[in-house]
Amino acid sequence: MRIKYKLIIGIILIAFMLSVGIVYSQGSHYSDPQGRFSFNLPVDWKAAVPYDSSQIAYFTYSAQQGNIGELIIMIEELPFSASIDQYAAAAEENGFKQLPGYTPGTQLPATIFGLSAIKKNFTFSPQTGLTLQAEAYMFISGNSAYTILLDVLPDYFAQVEPGFSQAMASFKVQSGVIPAPTPIPTPVPSGLGTTYTDPQGRFTIPIPAGSTTAQTTEIGVVLNTPDGVGIAVMYTLGEQYVQSMVAQIKPDHQFHGQSQLQAGNGQALVELYSKVNPQDTVNYATVVVTYPGTPFMLIITVPADKYNQAQIWITEMIKGVFIR
Numbered sequence: 001m002r003i004k005y006k007l008i009i010g011i012i013l014i015a016f017m018l019s020v021g022i023v024y025s026q027g028s029h030y031s032d033p034q035g036r037f038s039f040n041l042p043v044d045w046k047a048a049v050p051y052d053s054s055q056i057a058y059f060t061y062s063a064q065q066g067n068i069g070e071l072i073i074m075i076e077e078l079p080f081s082a083s084i085d086q087y088a089a090a091a092e093e094n095g096f097k098q099l100p101g102y103t104p105g106t107q108l109p110a111t112i113f114g115l116s117a118i119k120k121n122f123t124f125s126p127q128t129g130l131t132l133q134a135e136a137y138m139f140i141s142g143n144s145a146y147t148i149l150l151d152v153l154p155d156y157f158a159q160v161e162p163g164f165s166q167a168m169a170s171f172k173v174q175s176g177v178i179p180a181p182t183p184i185p186t187p188v189p190s191g192l193g194t195t196y197t198d199p200q201g202r203f204t205i206p207i208p209a210g211s212t213t214a215q216t217t218e219i220g221v222v223l224n225t226p227d228g229v230g231i232a233v234m235y236t237l238g239e240q241y242v243q244s245m246v247a248q249i250k251p252d253h254q255f256h257g258q259s260q261l262q263a264g265n266g267q268a269l270v271e272l273y274s275k276v277n278p279q280d281t282v283n284y285a286t287v288v289v290t291y292p293g294t295p296f297m298l299i300i301t302v303p304a305d306k307y308n309q310a311q312i313w314i315t316e317m318i319k320g321v322f323i324r
Helices: 007-012 084-094 154-169 239-252 304-319
Strands: 023-026 029-031 037-040 045-048 057-063 066-077 103-112 115-127 130-141 144-152 192-197 203-208 212-217 220-224 230-235 254-263 266-276 283-290 296-303
Touching: 037 154, 066 154, 084 115, 084 130, 084 254, 103 130, 130 154, 144 154, 192 304, 203 230, 203 304, 239 266, 239 283, 239 296, 254 304, 266 304, 283 304, 296 304
Parallel strands: none
Antiparallel strands: 023 045, 029 037, 045 057, 057 066, 066 144, 103 115, 115 130, 130 144, 192 203, 212 220, 220 230, 230 296, 254 266, 266 283, 283 296
């Protein structure tokens, strides 16, 4: 799925060389009007009216020649849970890379208010002759993904960045928003109750108990689970065919990220997408699994509100595939 990722909309419209609107405060403690977060606003930074709807809060930094930097806070509500690594990967692909003149720098792990975060540095050129140095922190609290972005003229970055780092160290999410520490999970039944064996002997795959066969084809089978999950299992005509299938999914689905798993006698590449079905208006998560070096693939479609509870058996199913 392509995370909506509002960042690109905000920072392509760079406006800090122009008028920035009404100023509210300077060098003070800032609290979000909706109570979602607060932090210590660095001295010489001014809170101003956001110039784009993607911005939750907007601040400018002024020098003798005028405004030379901006600080933007954006919050995106995720349709279902994602790790910070998955979100950062989606942000890189669907947001940062789309910026004109984008040049990536370092990307390091960080912590914001006890939550795992990513700290990213890069440069970009919103217009000819103008290059900006940027630093962004990204983290997830509950289903809310935060991006806090600093961009400034390169000559001022070393002067401004320490204050930005101190602001991030003071950043607090509203009490009650941070999820409780995850306890060590108690083993639970996976829900995989049987094994499907390809009639031609090309593969075997563990499947959820109670699954029924909806359709069989020359290249595989389509299964339905009792919970309304659809599983398409395919031994295709080759890897090129697999990639063509993936290419058909990408244009009209939102991309959320990818990961790799050790699976059976090989590796599995797992990509996560989502899409709202126009017929029933239900948001569905689509898990696309390919096995590099083989013509085998899985497409798992599950209602987004059931995705979290289905992850255990989906992961076990992916790992349990055996390709001959």
